[in-house]
Amino acid sequence: METATFLTGQFLLAMPGIGDPRFAQAVIAMCAHDEQGALGIGIGAEIAGLGLHDVLKQVDITPGDVPNAPIHFGGPVETRRGFVLHSRDWAGQDTIDVAGKWSLSGTLDVLRAIADRKGPARWLVALGYAGWGAGQLDAEMTRHGWLNVDDDEGMLFDSAADGRWTRGFACAGIDPRLLGSESGHA
Numbered sequence: 001m002e003t004a005t006f007l008t009g010q011f012l013l014a015m016p017g018i019g020d021p022r023f024a025q026a027v028i029a030m031c032a033h034d035e036q037g038a039l040g041i042g043i044g045a046e047i048a049g050l051g052l053h054d055v056l057k058q059v060d061i062t063p064g065d066v067p068n069a070p071i072h073f074g075g076p077v078e079t080r081r082g083f084v085l086h087s088r089d090w091a092g093q094d095t096i097d098v099a100g101k102w103s104l105s106g107t108l109d110v111l112r113a114i115a116d117r118k119g120p121a122r123w124l125v126a127l128g129y130a131g132w133g134a135g136q137l138d139a140e141m142t143r144h145g146w147l148n149v150d151d152d153e154g155m156l157f158d159s160a161a162d163g164r165w166t167r168g169f170a171c172a173g174i175d176p177r178l179l180g181s182e183s184g185h186a
Contacts, residue, residue: 007033007137009099011155012040013147013168016179022076027164028130029085029156030148031096031104038132041083041104043124046070046161052114052125055082059108061115072161074126082127084110085156086120102153122157147172 007030014026027044051068074083084105088097092109103120113119132140140146149172159167169176 007038007148009101010148010150011043011164011168013149013165013172015145015147016176018145023130025165026130027155027168028075029098029102031085031098033137035134037134038137040130041072041074041085041126042128042130043072043085043126043156044161044164045073047073047127050127055125055127056111056115059111061108061111064115064117066115066117069125070161072124072126074128075130077129077131079128081129082106082111082125083129084114084120084123084125086110086123087153087157088120090120102156122153124156147174 010030012026012028012030014023018024018026025044026042028040029043030038030040032039047070050071052066052071053063053068055071056063086103086105088100088103090110090113091103092105092113093107095103095105095110098104110119110123111125114123137146141148147169149168151168151171155164155167155171166176
């Protein structure tokens, strides 16, 4: 089955009434989408009470004077696995370029570099990810559930987590207050 859309480098916004409370007002930065499936990192919600310093201490990295930034809920899959979305000015062992817009790293070298102030200039840390099997996201995109928008790295680095969902809809020219939570039935 061939995928109908290639969403890498775009953002998925959960529509009202998506039906899964884990994705209520979710904003997903899409990092990979091809025939084998899709992977995205949630950037619309922070994990209460968890900061970068906590994560660094858990993996035996001294935080130094790096800011104690919030940790994002990356998605419901592998919630103990960390990911860093970051500017393209740094690359490490497993860094993936995401459509020439930002980078994704998932090994400790990026956290060490951030703690040492030798890492990317801009970054966001998340635990977990959103993943879809082959054709699964394409099927979901044909139903009421997700809206994809093309925005710049400002969505990641210049917007507060709780404002990204609204920013995404504004980017698409939509006022989310006018959206219903149910799709029509004929």
